[in-house]
């Protein structure tokens with residue numbers, strides 16, 4: 001049987017007496033991308049630093065593919081993109097990537113080929129000879145992700161890969177991750193819950209150093225009711241709720257935020273509730289922005305009653 005990708009038991013970490021991680025335990029054995037979320041200061045970067053072997057394990061245990069973080073056996077199998085990853089302004093992108101490839105033991109020619117391969121994977125093959133100052137912020141971020149792809153690692157830890165990026169570049173990074181999964185497992189720390197909701201089936205939630213895990217899209221499948229999230233353009237909320245309540249099968253509607261509604265319905269009564277809702281919107285000449293199955297990740301994490 002294969003060893004789990006990550007196994008973490010009773011891990012705690014303190015900075016000079018200040019608790020950053022408190023007795024956390026989790027196991028990752030799925031190749032699907034895993035989200036790591038939590039408010040500022042929750043302990044996400046600390047956890048990633050321990051997984052990378054940058055910080056020591058002082059209490060509890062952690063293994064990646066059955067090895068201690070930072071073990072030489074993990075070289076080439078695990079890589080990371082730190083939150084503040086920088087490119088060296090003095091060297092071209094191709095030179096820097098080839099340098100990191102050489103550190104992994106490739107010869108000069110193999111390293112050059114590897115630099116081209118990873119740049120192509122992030123849709124940046126034209127910048128091989130450019131220096132970092134010729135790249136936009138989004139391109140530079142993708143170039144640092146290219147660095148994390150060197151040697152085709154099985155596990156890549158990404159700390160805030162889309163922070164500060166526009167929607168186009170955010171989408172490009174999502175595509176890169178989706179294309180490389182599941183042959184590569186990504187752990188993605190991010191405050192962008194919409195992005196994580198699109199990519200991840202499993203989410204690790206850290207709050208003040210305490211962890212809980214959440215498996216997305218599983219409980220709903222087993223449940224007699226499901227959820228739809230509906231975003232309307234400006235609309236009379238009270239009218240919308242009153243009209244929807246008349247649709248057979250709808251058990252509950254909440255106006256989760258301005259122009260957004262979470263609708264819970266019984267699948268046995270109306271399996272195609274999305275069509276019913278769209279017909280109701282059309283009959284009333286309302287306009288909607290987006291209808292999606294399930295709740296948003298934000299709603300699941302922070303506003304679902306347990």
Ligand SMILES: Nc1ncnc2c1ncn2[C@@H]1O[C@H](COP(=O)(O)OP(=O)(O)OP(=O)(O)O)[C@@H](O)[C@H]1O
Pocket residue numbers: 015016018019020038039040041042043044045046047
């Ligand atoms: N080098 C350090 N020295 C002392 N305390 C630290 C250090 N690094 C982090 N901390 C503290 O540890 C806790 C966890 O910080 P960490 O950076 O891991 O959180 P985070 O979830 O990554 O936050 P953010 O989302 O803001 O990046 C915080 O209370 C922080 O102040």
